[in-house]
Amino acid sequence: MALAEFLAPCVIVTQDTVFSRFGIAVVDWIPVVQNLLRLAGLEATAANALLFIDLAFRLLGAGAHRLFALAARNPMPTTVAMVGMSWWTYRRGYLDRDIWRRHLSRAGEAAVPVMELYSAAKAEHQTLSDSLLVVQPPAYPTTEQLAARYLARCGQPLTPGELRDALARRGHTVSAAQLKRAMCVHHAFVRTPGDVWTVGRPAAG
Numbered sequence: 001m002a003l004a005e006f007l008a009p010c011v012i013v014t015q016d017t018v019f020s021r022f023g024i025a026v027v028d029w030i031p032v033v034q035n036l037l038r039l040a041g042l043e044a045t046a047a048n049a050l051l052f053i054d055l056a057f058r059l060l061g062a063g064a065h066r067l068f069a070l071a072a073r074n075p076m077p078t079t080v081a082m083v084g085m086s087w088w089t090y091r092r093g094y095l096d097r098d099i100w101r102r103h104l105s106r107a108g109e110a111a112v113p114v115m116e117l118y119s120a121a122k123a124e125h126q127t128l129s130d131s132l133l134v135v136q137p138p139a140y141p142t143t144e145q146l147a148a149r150y151l152a153r154c155g156q157p158l159t160p161g162e163l164r165d166a167l168a169r170r171g172h173t174v175s176a177a178q179l180k181r182a183m184c185v186h187h188a189f190v191r192t193p194g195d196v197w198t199v200g201r202p203a204a205g
Contacts, residue, residue, distance in 0.1 A: 001135070006149060008137035011036060024133055032132065039128045042121055143182040146172050147189070148199045157198040 001024070004010055012025040013032055019025035026032060071078040093099060141149065146167055151158065158166065160176035160183070167174055183189035183197050190198050 004135040005137060006145070006152070008135050010135055011132050012135060024135055026133065035128045035131055039125065039132075042125045042128075045121070143174055143178055144186050144188075146174065147179055147183055147197075151189075151197065151199040157192055157196040159195055160197065163197070 001019075001022075004012055004024070011032065012019055013029045013036075014025050015029060016025070138145070147163060150163065150166055150170075154166070160180040163179050164174060164176040167179075180195075183191070188199055190201055192198065
């Protein structure tokens, strides 16, 4: 459970009935795994779609910026081209209000299937999320949790002062004395010569 809080938000997949008795996991873990895989697939599809949209807007913005820069450097040819284009579109009937209304109507009809797919995927994502028992992180981590999380991620032992400075850079204000007291009383922390601390012990072979 401590590891789940450390990694939270996360889902516990286990056949251990201890977790099910406390209401933080289910014994029948195969549907949970299937739901997690489906959930990951939906989120990956959404991420790819957002990446494509972002790329399209970047390309469109870059093209528009270059056109505006070219027009600013050549005002006279740009004016002539704009007048000519306006006259051509007027003569072809592209400025007619009914034509624009029909085009917008067709665009709206074409967008309906896409919006339906999006709504269905969103509803499925919500249903799958609601079906999972998710372990949430605590509202604010304790001193022990702050120390353990940073030491586990940095991959090297630190003195209480170095750990204090590292946590301060991440917006957590805790003194070196508090860190040392918390690490002294918790068996997860290991002290090495030089008052250097790490979390966890190497597994014995």
